[in-house]
Amino acid sequence: MSQKQRDLLELGRLEYLQALVTEFQVTESPEAKEQVLANLANFAYDPKNYEYLRQLQVLDLFLDMLTEDNEILVEFAIGGLCNLCLDKTNKDYILEAEGVAPVINCLSSSNEETVMSAVTTLMYLTTPQSRQQTTALPVVECMLRFSLSANRRLSNLARIFLQDYCSPMQVEEARNLSKHTAVGIPLPKD
């Protein structure tokens, strides 16, 4: 570890995260942006950091990145949301900020990691209040198709979503609907 790095770590968690956010905002390099976003998303895995990430409005940062064109940024941002959305405060914040819609949009990404993070995020964001939104008909329909995917990880997640978060009625309804419509949201490539 370099001396400089040690100094920076001693600045403390908040300052370090602040440094990351600042770099993310000021940097011109798309590469650095991706790296920093990945850093932040990985920090979002540890509940110790939640308080700081909220202070630094990293949740908004993640939500903003969901609508980027760069697929890597989207993948990292939804990964970050997936990591922190179980926390009650974070969950409320995301629901309040109308975060469900952009997460649902991620289901139609061609990047399979993005899709899987989105499925898990939707499960974790489901509350009695948000259920209407997170298990809307198009979502259930999407999960029905994912559950037939050759990708075992994706099909497992979709099955859990259908079995644990949707009522049999909802699944039936979606099944009937998908019989009539030929086109849906395409499956992610590999």
Place this chain on the structure above:
Amino acid sequence: MAAPGDGVGGVCKHHAQQDVCDSRAKYREGRRPRAVKVYTVNLESRYLLIQGVPALGVMKELVEQFALYGAIEEYNALDEYPAEQFTEVYLIKFQKLQSARVAKRKLDERSFFGSLLHVCYAPEFETVQETREKLQDRRKYIARATSNRVHFVVKKIQEPKKTVSKNSEHNFQPETLGFSAVDANIGNWDPSACCPYQPSCEFSSRNTACPSGGHFQRVLAFPQYVSNCAETSASFCQSKPWTRSAQQGGYTNTPVSLVLQRKVPSDNGIGRFMPRTTQLQERKRKRDQGNQIDFIGIDSDSTKVIIGPQLPEIPKVDMDDDSLNTSASLIRNKLMEVAVSVPKSFGEKPEDTQTKRSLKQRRRI
């Protein structure tokens, strides 16, 4: 149920080692070079895929190496997995996710019999039920971690954020209650979801929670083993590939029955790590026992009974291994022979000092 596709037993994109990132700013550099990657609960798994194992028949050594980090539930070679020449690919399933995490961190990129291991998570080998449990464990973990946290914050910061954190604390309880009720409603699935976290009970509660057996693909996820739901419920009790592979490794678990094994996961002694101090204590205990027997007068080596008190012999060291004990006693006998022969050849002068010295040395031993 979908046919097992390329997700199982095949190569996944996330198995490939990504290039290390060398363009990081100085302050973001870690101790070890790493690729740019975000880990989520979806990428983690109790299953580890180990690539780059030299094809030298070192499965036992490999499994022992991994067992240092936690109990292993299953392991097997993935013969069909494309590997580099002269290397093999193995799949190891830990009992706990945390063990897999530590093992991956410690053993990825480590040298093993002259080649570098590449260790990665292999969540595509999970069954639906295993994935479900993984997601629920994360939910429980966050609930525990953040509820502690909230109390802590409330205690610590009294002045400025009082309202915010207090609010969140108040909201927290009703929400978790409400949500587990929802889980039970829609899911009608897992009774353990409402219970407090009880790792040791999980296996048995899982058994009762799954009457259909549909999610119990205990089989080792080779495509040819992954049959349909109906079959798996039957094969659940047999699960031959598993027990066979467990025996092969020379591990001490007796293949009683899988159900039993699962109910007492902590007792099956698979690859349990025994600290050195424990081993030493055990050895000392055995030695003491041996000494006692000597005092009583029953020679443990010969069966003849000696009447009357016997001088305590030099304590015999139990090496915990038959072959070691044999060689130890051979050496001991040889020394005895030499010791007996020394007084006979006492007359000679030049050897005299030498033999005396060797005698002393032996005493020191």
